[in-house]
Every structure is written in structure tokens, then in C-alpha cells.
Amino acid sequence: MLILGIAGGTGCGKTTVVNQIVEQLPENEVGVISQDSYYNDLSHMSRKERTKINFDHPNSIDFNLLIEHIDQLREGKTVDTPIYSFVEETRMKETIPTPPRKVMIVEGILVLSNPKLRDLFDIKIFVHADSDERLIRRLQRDTQERGHDLNKVLTRYQTAVKPMHLQFIEPSKEFADIIIPNNRYNTVAVDVVRTIINNNLT
Ligand SMILES: Nc1ncnc2c1ncn2[C@@H]1O[C@H](COP(=O)(O)OP(=O)(O)O)[C@@H](O)[C@H]1O
Numbered sequence: 001m002l003i004l005g006i007a008g009g010t011g012c013g014k015t016t017v018v019n020q021i022v023e024q025l026p027e028n029e030v031g032v033i034s035q036d037s038y039y040n041d042l043s044h045m046s047r048k049e050r051t052k053i054n055f056d057h058p059n060s061i062d063f064n065l066l067i068e069h070i071d072q073l074r075e076g077k078t079v080d081t082p083i084y085s086f087v088e089e090t091r092m093k094e095t096i097p098t099p100p101r102k103v104m105i106v107e108g109i110l111v112l113s114n115p116k117l118r119d120l121f122d123i124k125i126f127v128h129a130d131s132d133e134r135l136i137r138r139l140q141r142d143t144q145e146r147g148h149d150l151n152k153v154l155t156r157y158q159t160a161v162k163p164m165h166l167q168f169i170e171p172s173k174e175f176a177d178i179i180i181p182n183n184r185y186n187t188v189a190v191d192v193v194r195t196i197i198n199n200n201l202t
């Protein structure tokens, strides 16, 4: 199994890059795991309490479960990936069975910041986009897709997203084997990653 870790700040385009990589690979040979699925289960908290959580701090992620699942996938076992709702801001009761694939992609803002998780990756990728570009994309996405209003997005950006980005995410760039500049769509870089994967599939 070849395991890729893809990190980068919010809105840099990780999900988009992953979709572009996966699009042209055989469906049954690639699997994707998102760090977002592993936000801690906060169902014991009220909605009001949940809004106070810093969702950009590493402590908000159940890294132990994520690492355990990757270990199980490497052993050839199917894992039950949690489902996270951005609207409810907690984990759902349902899970998704995720089978092991020849290539597994693990993407998320903090996947290169956790040393134990980082060690599991054969290839480490950091997607870079400037902070103003990321904020614009995040504003559009969170208001259109994640049910947040403008004020909430901006307050969260100032109080959690930006400080945590500077403390944990940007420094994790130094661990990357490949940095993808993504201020605009970067088909060349995506092709390079796809070629590396294809070489490993044959
Ligand atoms: N290179 C790009 N240029 C313009 N918009 C982009 C680019 N990459 C992604 N986007 C858009 O920005 C938003 C955030 O992208 P996404 O892939 O969800 O980022 P991430 O997973 O890193 O948070 C989405 O609406 C996506 O369509």
C-alpha cells in the first residue's frame, strides 16, 4: 500500500487536488480518508458549547482513531470511517465502510503536523495558496455549503483559523516532499503526483 498525506491551510484546495488526482485513477485502487471525518465526537455537548471549540487546534482531532484506522487498512482490514457534520458540528451515528486500496490518500489541515501520523506517509504533500485567497474561498464555501454566516466565518478566522495556521500548519510545510502552488489550478503538479502514483500501481 502506498500512503499519501496531503496537508495545507483551510481553502488551499486540498479536496480539489485530491479529487483531481483520484479522477483519472482506477476507482478500486485508490481510497481517500479526510481528517475532517475524525473531529472528536462532541455529541455529549450542547450546540452552544460546540461553537466554542477551536476546530483548528490538533486537540480537536481524534488522531488516535485515525492512526488506528490507517494501521488496520495496512493490515488489509476494512474500517468504519466516522461521518462528520459541519452543520451540526459533531460526529454522526452512522459510519462509512472504507476498504483498503493500493493507494490511500489522507488529507487534512493538520495531517503533517502530527509526528506519528506523518511517519505513516510514503509521500508527503503540502498544498499552498496565499492567505487572502484561502480566506475568500473559505468565505464562499462556508456560507454556501457549511451553513455558517459571514460573521461566524470571519470571527473564527481571526480567533482560531489564522493563529492555528501560523502555529501548526505553516510549520508542517517543512516536512513535505512536494509543495503544490495552488493560487490557481495547477494541472501540471496534479499530473506529476498522478504519475508517481501510477508508477507505484504497476
Ligand atoms: N486553484 C483554485 N482556484 C480557485 N478556486 C479553487 C482552487 N482550488 C480550490 N478552489 C475552490 O476553493 C474552495 C475550497 O477548496 P477545497 O478544495 O475545499 O479546499 P480545502 O479542502 O483545502 O479546504 C472550493 O470552493 C474550491 O472549488
Ligand SMILES: Nc1ccn([C@@H]2O[C@H](COP(=O)(O)O)[C@@H](O)[C@H]2O)c(=O)n1
Pocket: 009, 010, 011, 014, 036, 039, 055, 056, 085, 086, 089, 090, 108, 109, 156, 161
Ligand atoms: N465544526 C467545524 C469543524 C471544522 N471547521 C473548519 O474546517 C476547517 C478544516 O477543513 P478544510 O476543508 O477547510 O480543510 C478548519 O479550518 C476548521 O476551522 C469548521 O468551520 N466547523
